[in-house]
Every structure is written in C-alpha cells, then in structure tokens.
Amino acid sequence: MSAGAPLKGLLAAFGSATIPERPPFWFLRQAGRYLPEYQRLRREAPDFLSFCYEPALCVEAALQPLRRFRMDAAILFSDILVIPDALGQRVAFVEGHGPRLEPLRDADAIAALDLDRLDAHLEPVYAAVAGTAAALPPQTALIGFAGAPWTLALYMIEGHGGTAGERARAMAWRAPETFAVLIGRLVEAIARFVCRQIDHGVEVVQLFDSWAGLLPESQFRTWVIGPTAAVVRRIKDHAPDVPVIGFPRGAGAAYAAYARETGVDAVGLDAGVPAVWARAALKPLATVQGNLDNLLAQAGGDALEDETLRILSALGPERFIFNLGHGVLPDTPPEHIARIAETIMAWKPA
Ligand code: CP3
Numbered sequence: 001m002s003a004g005a006p007l008k009g010l011l012a013a014f015g016s017a018t019i020p021e022r023p024p025f026w027f028l029r030q031a032g033r034y035l036p037e038y039q040r041l042r043r044e045a046p047d048f049l050s051f052c053y054e055p056a057l058c059v060e061a062a063l064q065p066l067r068r069f070r071m072d073a074a075i076l077f078s079d080i081l082v083i084p085d086a087l088g089q090r091v092a093f094v095e096g097h098g099p100r101l102e103p104l105r106d107a108d109a110i111a112a113l114d115l116d117r118l119d120a121h122l123e124p125v126y127a128a129v130a131g132t133a134a135a136l137p138p139q140t141a142l143i144g145f146a147g148a149p150w151t152l153a154l155y156m157i158e159g160h161g162g163t164a165g166e167r168a169r170a171m172a173w174r175a176p177e178t179f180a181v182l183i184g185r186l187v188e189a190i191a192r193f194v195c196r197q198i199d200h201g202v203e204v205v206q207l208f209d210s211w212a213g214l215l216p217e218s219q220f221r222t223w224v225i226g227p228t229a230a231v232v233r234r235i236k237d238h239a240p241d242v243p244v245i246g247f248p249r250g251a252g253a254a255y256a257a258y259a260r261e262t263g264v265d266a267v268g269l270d271a272g273v274p275a276v277w278a279r280a281a282l283k284p285l286a287t288v289q290g291n292l293d294n295l296l297a298q299a300g301g302d303a304l305e306d307e308t309l310r311i312l313s314a315l316g317p318e319r320f321i322f323n324l325g326h327g328v329l330p331d332t333p334p335e336h337i338a339r340i341a342e343t344i345m346a347w348k349p350a
Pocket of ligand 1: 042078
C-alpha cells in the first residue's frame with residue numbers, strides 16, 4: 001500500500017484488477033431504529049425531518065453502526081424525501097405512519113416546484129457529509145445518496161408509501177408531457193444534490209429506485225433508465241472517478257438493460273434476484289451488490305449463516321459488495337447483523 005493512499009475495501013469492488021480476499025460489505029439502512037443508541041439519539045429532535053437537518057445528529061447516527069459492525073462503508077444519514085422538501089412540497093414524517101406529502105395532482109403543482117431553493121435548503125445535509133467524512137477512519141468509504149427520479153416522483157404524486165403507485169403510473173400514461181416536466185426537474189435536483197455531496201466528501205453515490213419494479217418494460221425505459229442515465233452523466237461530468245450504484249428494486253429481468261444502459265458502475269440486487277443468474281448476466285456488465293433477504297436478517301437462525309455463505313460463493317469475491325436486498329427492518333436484533341458481518345469476515349473463496 002502506498003503512503004497516503006489508504007486501501008478502501010469498498011472502492012476495490014469497482015473494476016479493480018486485484019481480487020480481494022473477501023468482498024466489502026455494508027447494509028441498506030444500517031443506521032436507524034433497530035439500534036437502541038439510534039432510538040436514544042432520535043429523541044434529541046422533535047421529528048424525523050428536523051433530525052435530518054441537524055448535522056451533528058446525522059454524523060453521530062451514521063457512525064453508530066460502524067462502531068458495532070466495522071462495515072467497509074458509512075452511508076450519509078439523511079432521507080430521500082429531503083429533495084421534495086427542498087423543492088417546496090410539504091413533507092412530514094408522522095410517527096408510526098411514515099412520510100406524508102401534500103400530493104402533487106396537476107401541472108400547476110409541478111410547475112411550482114422551485115429549484116432555486118435547493119442548495120440553501122440542503123446546506124445542513126452538506127455539513128453532515130463533511131462532518132461524517134472527517135470522522136471516518138481511512139479504510140472506510142463514505143456513500144452519499146439520493147432517491148432516483150421515478151421513486152421520488154411516486155412519493156410526490158401519491159403523498160405516502162404503501163400504495164402500488166397507481167396515481168403516479170396513471171399520470172405517466174395519461175399526461176406524459178406533464179410527468180416529464182416533473183422527472184426533468186427531479187433529474188436536475190438530484191444531480192445538483194449528489195454533486196454537492198461529492199464536493200463535501202462523498203466517495204460513492206447510491207441512487208435508490210425503490211419502486212422501479214412497478215413499471216412495465218416500456219415505462220421502465222422511459223422513467224427509470226432514461227432519467228437515471230441523465231443523472232449518471234451529470235455525476236460523471238462532475239466527478240468521473242466516483243462510482244455510482246443504482247438500486248432498481250424489483251426490476252427483475254430488466255436489471256440487465258438497467259446495468260447496460262444507465263452507465264452505473266454497480267447494481268444493487270433485491271432479494272428476489274437469483275445469484276447464479278446475476279453472476280452470469282450482470283457481473284460482466286457491472287459490479288453487483290446484495291442481496292440477503294432483510295426478513296432473514298430479522299429472523300436469524302441457521303439459515304442466516306447458510307444464505308450468507310451461499311451468496312458469498314455465488315457472487316464473490318471480486319466485483320461484489322455484500323449487502324441486504326432491502327433495508328434493515330426496525331425490529332432486527334443487532335446480533336443478527338453482527339453474525340452476518342462475522343461470517344463475511346471469516347469467509348475464504350473456495
Ligand atoms: O443507514 C441508513 O441507510 C440511513 C439513511 C437512510 C434513511 N432513509 C433514514 C431513515 C436512507 C438511505 C434512507 C432512504 C430511503 N428513505 C428510501 C430508499 C430505501 C428504501 O428503503 O427503499 C426510502 C423509500 C425512504 C423514504 C422513507 N423514509 C420512508 C418510506 C420512511 C418510513 C418508513 C420507515 O422505514 O420508517 C422513512 C423514514 C426513515 N428514513 C427513518 C430512517 C432512520 C425512520 C424514521 C425515524 O427514525 O423516526
């Protein structure tokens with residue numbers, strides 16, 4: 001290792017010539033409510049969105065899981081819904097119910113979204129990035145993130161989660177020009193947001209398209225692949241060496257087109273993607289990340305270790321980042337996360 005160039009395990013997964021002994025790992029939603037120390041910290045802010053705009057609290061929340069599990073990466077502590085909030089849409093997190101947004105129902109509401117508010121409003125997030133970057137040990141990478149355009153548009157039109165996105169999907173079919181205005185504004189907001197995160201110390205970017213799996217093929221191309229490719233181009237123009245991980249959850253066979261056509265460096269796999277298929281069809285196109293079932297991480301037992309080992313041998317060790325297929329669930333025992341971490345660290349390729 002050359003002086004001043006710490007070896008970051010996570011960065012080695014992106015097209016490096018050296019084959020690592022074990023794959024790097026981190027966990028979707030690795031910070032949050034399953035940790036008692038997060039629950040205590042969370043009480044220092046009146047509501048979740050206020051928490052997201054307190055840099056000192058965000059830095060501490062991002063560091064908490066690393067102290068326990070020594071992942072190869074920290075992820076910025078924030079939320080994908082700070083973008084609609086920054087654009088002037090009313091956003092609140094109702095305790096026990098998740099996010100509530102004043103839904104966008106027509107072209108006028110979309111036209112009122114104000115990109116000029118973005119940077120000043122998100123200043124506390126950039127301060128959290130800088131603070132987290134400064135606090136990390138040299139071997140730990142910092143991941144920044146944003147929601148992808150389609151998933152943000154879905155929350156902004158529906159007003160809440162827990163739907164199958166019927167209103168958003170209907171608007172995309174019935175009023176594609178109006179919907180395209182919304183998506184275009186989101187591409188711009190997301191690109192600016194993640195480029196500023198990079199300026200403040202983010203080393204890898206993940207784009208969360210949690211609801212990509214709701215779209216049929218042609219709509220997937222129009223509203224997932226196209227806008228994601230536009231965001232990736234903007235990131236690459238700004239910072240060519242920062243890897244981008246795309247997570248089109250539920251995309252199924254469309255994962256291959258997504259990996260080929262968006263320009264992402266890695267694809268995040270949900271738990272439904274067969275590992276052997278991903279190895280053959282996706283690894284030639286991109287680094288892969290995933291995909292242990294988050295319900296198994298919650299359930300524990302012998303199957304937890306068996307499945308972790310199965311995924312490691314199917315997808316590792318090179319061009320692979322171990323992760324869950326979706327976020328750590330709130331009532332997951334932290335010991336289960338520790339067991340996954342120990343299994344990965346002890347693993348040797350056959
Ligand atoms: O370690 C981390 O990943 C923490 C940072 C983080 C949060 N949200 C914190 C959070 C990240 C990367 C997210 C992403 C996010 N937010 C996504 C994409 C990933 C996914 O799960 O599909 C989405 C869809 C959201 C929107 C969101 N935020 C919802 C639907 C909810 C309510 C459901 C829930 O899990 O509570 C949130 C709230 C939220 N975001 C919490 C945390 C820690 C819980 C709120 C609290 O602590 O009071």
